[in-house]
Amino acid sequence: MADEKKSILVLGVGNILLRDEGVGVRVVERLGREFAFSDNVRLMDGGVRGMILMDPIIESDHVVIIDAVVNDHPPGTIYRLDGDDLRLSVAFKNSVHDMDLLETMCCCELISGKRPSAVIVGIEPKDYQSDPLVELSPEIEAKIPRLMELALEEIRAVGGDFAPRSDN
Amino acid sequence: MAGCKTSKMPVTPVGNYNGKVVIDPVNRLEGHLRIEVEVENGRVKNAWSSSQLFRGLEIILQGRDPRDAKHFTQRACGVCTHTHALASTRCVDNAVGVQKSIPETGLVLRNLLLGAQFLHDHVVHFYHLHALDWVDVVSALSASPKKAAEITNTAGLGHRQHTVEELQATQDRIKKFVEQGQLGIFANAYFLEPHASYKLPAELNLIATHHYLEALKIQILPARMMAIIGGKNPHTQSLYEGGITCYDALKPENIAQFKALFKQTMEFVNNTYIPDVLAVAPYYLDWGGIGHTTHFAACGEFPMDESDLASRYLPAGVIFNNDLSVVHDFDPDKVMEHVAHSWYKDGAPKHPWQGVTDPMYTSLDEMETGNTGKYSWMKAPRYDGKATEVGPLAQVLIAYGKGHPRVKPVVDLVLKHLGVGPAALFSTLGRTAARCIETKVIGDEMVAWIEKLEANVAAGKTDIVAPFKMPDSAFGVGFVNAPRGFLSHWIEIEGGKIKNFQLVVPTTWNLGPRSDDGTLSPVEEALIGTPVFDPKRPVEVLRTIHSYDPCIACGVHIIDPKTNETYKFKVC
Numbered sequence: 039m040a041d042e043k044k045s046i047l048v049l050g051v052g053n054i055l056l057r058d059e060g061v062g063v064r065v066v067e068r069l070g071r072e073f074a075f076s077d078n079v080r081l082m083d084g085g086v087r088g089m090i091l092m093d094p095i096i097e098s099d100h101v102v103i104i105d106a107v108v109n110d111h112p113p114g115t116i117y118r119l120d121g122d123d124l125r126l127s128v129a130f131k132n133s134v135h136d137m138d139l140l141e142t143m144c145c146c147e148l149i150s151g152k153r154p155s156a157v158i159v160g161i162e163p164k165d166y167q168s169d170p171l172v173e174l175s176p177e178i179e180a181k182i183p184r185l186m187e188l189a190l191e192e193i194r195a196v197g198g199d200f201a202p203r204s205d206n
Numbered sequence: 207m208a209g210c211k212t213s214k215m216p217v218t219p220v221g222n223y224n225g226k227v228v229i230d231p232v233n234r235l236e237g238h239l240r241i242e243v244e245v246e247n248g249r250v251k252n253a254w255s256s257s258q259l260f261r262g263l264e265i266i267l268q269g270r271d272p273r274d275a276k277h278f279t280q281r282a283c284g285v286c287t288h289t290h291a292l293a294s295t296r297c298v299d300n301a302v303g304v305q306k307s308i309p310e311t312g313l314v315l316r317n318l319l320l321g322a323q324f325l326h327d328h329v330v331h332f333y334h335l336h337a338l339d340w341v342d343v344v345s346a347l348s349a350s351p352k353k354a355a356e357i358t359n360t361a362g363l364g365h366r367q368h369t370v371e372e373l374q375a376t377q378d379r380i381k382k383f384v385e386q387g388q389l390g391i392f393a394n395a396y397f398l399e400p401h402a403s404y405k406l407p408a409e410l411n412l413i414a415t416h417h418y419l420e421a422l423k424i425q426i427l428p429a430r431m432m433a434i435i436g437g438k439n440p441h442t443q444s445l446y447e448g449g450i451t452c453y454d455a456l457k458p459e460n461i462a463q464f465k466a467l468f469k470q471t472m473e474f475v476n477n478t479y480i481p482d483v484l485a486v487a488p489y490y491l492d493w494g495g496i497g498h499t500t501h502f503a504a505c506g507e508f509p510m511d512e513s514d515l516a517s518r519y520l521p522a523g524v525i526f527n528n529d530l531s532v533v534h535d536f537d538p539d540k541v542m543e544h545v546a547h548s549w550y551k552d553g554a555p556k557h558p559w560q561g562v563t564d565p566m567y568t569s570l571d572e573m574e575t576g577n578t579g580k581y582s583w584m585k586a587p588r589y590d591g592k593a594t595e596v597g598p599l600a601q602v603l604i605a606y607g608k609g610h611p612r613v614k615p616v617v618d619l620v621l622k623h624l625g626v627g628p629a630a631l632f633s634t635l636g637r638t639a640a641r642c643i644e645t646k647v648i649g650d651e652m653v654a655w656i657e658k659l660e661a662n663v664a665a666g667k668t669d670i671v672a673p674f675k676m677p678d679s680a681f682g683v684g685f686v687n688a689p690r691g692f693l694s695h696w697i698e699i700e701g702g703k704i705k706n707f708q709l710v711v712p713t714t715w716n717l718g719p720r721s722d723d724g725t726l727s728p729v730e731e732a733l734i735g736t737p738v739f740d741p742k743r744p745v746e747v748l749r750t751i752h753s754y755d756p757c758i759a760c761g762v763h764i765i766d767p768k769t770n771e772t773y774k775f776k777v778c
Binding site: 053054055083084085086089090091092093096145148149151171172 | 263266278281282287326330334379383419420422423425426429430439440441
């Protein structure tokens with residue numbers, strides 16, 4: 039165990055109005071309801087903001103991001119992206135959200151010289167393009183426990199601790 | 207163009223291209239926008255602005271408790287979240303009849319929260335969404351940091367003192383990024399190869415790049431200011447009909463923190479943002495004659511009485527035909543939405559209270575069929591039948607036209623510095639300067655609001671929300687003159703629930719399609735005549751588009767690990 043505990047940010051991002059697009063936010067909500075975490079772990083609903091997230095990101099040593107990830111695999115496929123995977127995803131990609139999360143991380147490095155290590159726990163969405171709805175698709179809803187499990191593994195791996203809430 | 211120096215004015219080069227240029231999607235903005243222009247002899251002859259994303263927010267709100275509207279509407283957009291929450295809150299305030307009862311301290315807190323949003327959004331826009339259209343980061347690598355420091359320290363533009371070391375450090379950092387090929391946010395930028403439309407000397411490019419990085423740090427501060435009053439950021443949660451519920455914001459330590467963040471932010475605005483605009487503008491003075499629009503509207507902002515638009519610090523009003531000598535009263539009944547060129551079922555223009563969201567997608571090809579086709583998911587809002595620009599330029603012009611004691615001197619100072627007359631304001635340059643001016647005049651007034659807050663807390667005036675009863679049926683409207691301009695939410699309540707809810711957002715005013723009679727929208731009008739030097743890198747078109755700070759409110763935030771995904775960008 040490291041002498042100094044790393045500060046860990048668990049960031050769920052996405053748009054809850056667009057069905058599976060909001061899965062990251064829902065996972066973080068449940069983590070917060072069902073578990074208590076050590077002091078060095080911070081859970082955050084990052085919503086759909088990019089630039090503002092620079093503040094909590096830059097203060098962290100490690101960021102666990104939970105989000106929908108489009109990669110042309112069957113809906114419900116779960117991914118883990120880190121290191122070079124993340125770097126490759128930046129640049130003016132065909133995305134509607136310019137100063138988005140990954141570019142925010144790149145900016146963190148530009149201004150502070152350091153970039154928090156990060157991992158994305160992602161899931162292939164089923165539906166994010168039909169009419170606005172706050173409910174997740176059943177296939178994605180069913181995978182939330184697995185996403186929570188993976189997020190908890192990541193948290194533990196970098197020095198965070200947690201226990202189920204007794205008032206659950 | 208009145209009063210501009212002609213002998214040393216830099217001229218944006220005109221190419222000799224003839225044909226179409228399609229930019230899809232437009233970068234560095236929120237949302238998915240497609241712009242198509244027809245270029246003849248190197249200048250834009252015709253333009254179409256198309257939003258590729260269906261909104262449909264109105265559908266999700268039907269049947270819900272009106273007080274929930276703010277929580278849904280603010281999740282729609284990644285940039286303007288709080289302004290939507292405020293518009294929804296105000297529209298229900300109006301519907302339930304509680305506007306006049308909002309306690310003064312509650313109003314002051316709402317204004318401080320919104321003021322912080324302006325400080326955040328305008329700084330981010332200038333540096334992170336607009337600057338790269340004017341600033342060549344690669345050129346910064348060949349600058350002399352010593353000469354650059356001389357400019358900031360002796361040119362008299364108001365910059366704080368810079369050291370050679372800090373400018374050298376930035377140059378080294380950028381050099382490292384470029385050499386490692388980790389261009390990141392600068393990848394695919396137009397200045398990676400020399401571009402004749404970029405006019406700044408290397409030293410100014412270095413200074414601006416240095417400030418770009420500094421602004422990344424600074425924008426965190428107003429975001430924190432918002433969290434103190436808003437409860438959290440993103441997606442503030444303290445607004446409530448009848449006032450606001452952030453009792454913690456009344457604590458002395460939180461007010462002290464708010465003040466400290468505010469002071470630092472305003473230092474940046476005064477000693478960096480404003481001087482940078484003054485430094486860069488002279489090199490792009492011909493942009494005072496590019497990006498012209500004709501009619502302007504603002505609903506004013508920062509009320510001391512939510513039921514009275516006339517109580518707002520920045521005034522409401524409408525200007526027609528570029529006539530600053532007559533500022534008309536703003537009349538909400540004159541707002542209509544046209545759908546002839548939009549992907550909705552046809553019908554006569556409707557007032558938002560009668561608005562319907564009945565999508566009917568046809569195809570993009572209709573853009574080619576002249577004036578008859580449908581080509582956008584946005585409706586076309588019109589004021590009194592006219593295509594009316596909204597945003598900082600509209601607000602500043604209306605305040606200037608009314609002789610506003612804070613706005614008029616700042617505008618006159620900028621005009622004098624540039625050696626141009628007011629006619630130069632109706633342009634992309636004017637739009638950019640107005641954003642800076644708006645930041646300044648709001649920030650300066652926030653000092654008084656903070657003093658009021660402290661005085662009220664000391665006097666025990668700590669009520670911040672008033673009670674109300676939800677009526678069974680009512681109509682309501684909420685107006686916010688947001689950082690992007692005039693935003694309105696319109697509600698019809700029936701059985702105590704939302705029966706109809708329509709949002710008319712500023713980007714729709716500015717970047718919607720043609721109206722029923724074929725009148726171009728403000729951005730389409732502004733693009734006419736724009737020189738295009740290199741059709742493969744149409745930065746000139748982007749300068750005007752970005753000057754509107756478009757926010758298409760996509761909300762799509764998917765991470766896409768596919769590599770090398772660049773723009774679908776063609777020269778037809």
